[in-house]
Amino acid sequence: MNTGPQDPAGGTDDQVLTVMPRLAQLSNAISRGRLIEHAMKTARVEVDRPAFSVLVSVHMAGKPLRISEIAEQTQLVQPHVTRQVQQLERHGLVRRIGDPNDRRVSFIEPTDEGKAAADRYARTLINWFTGAIAHWSDPDRADLGRLLARFAEDITAHLATLEER
Incomplete structure (x- = not known):
């Protein structure tokens, strides 16, 4: 039997409060733990975490993306995404493609090397989570x-x- 006040969505505050520490525990284990660093090391890419996040987002999209689309997906501001894309370009992991309809616009897509690195990263995470459960x-x-x-x-x-x- 649930106790506690009803929230507007129909659950109880106690039910939500029970889940919150578990969400924090999971978030901390994944983001602050060594898992992400281990997966990045396995991917054999020497870029910082935000840049790698951009690479994975572009690869997972399955199509070239504008900087604004990457910013929306990664929840980063456009100037920050631009810097991350420049870092990835210097490492040969992404390339820009011009928009034939608007020369001011470019799309970002992973290179073959970038795709392979993102795949190694994803495979490491999948194997780890599969092993955990x-x-x-x-x-x-x-x-x-x-x-x-x-x-x-x-x-x-x-x-x-x-x-x-």
């Missing part, structure tokens, strides 16, 4: 995937309401 049952892994996808979509949609205000 290898002892889970198939239904538990399926539930995690389904609920995590739902959670991410709902959080993203709810955050959009903050931007509308």
Whole structure:
């Protein structure tokens, strides 16, 4: 039986409070832990973390992106993304492609080397997460995937309401 005041979405404050420390624990384990550094080292790329994040975003998009699109995806400001793209260009990991309809606009796409590095990075993370839940049952892994996808979509949609205000 749930106790505590009802929130506007129909849950209870206690239910939300129970989850919050776990979200912080997970966030800290992933972002402050050695996992990201390990995956970057495996990718064999000598760029900083924000630049690598840009590389992965461009690669995962599956199509060339404008700086503004990269900024939106990575939630960074455009001048910062521009600096990261320049760093990636110097390392031969991305290239600019001109827009045939507007010479002022360029698109960013990963080079073959950039794609390979992003793939090595992703494979390292996938293997690590797969190993972390290898002892889970198939239904538990399926539930995690389904609920995590739902959670991410709902959080993203709810955050959009903050931007509308």
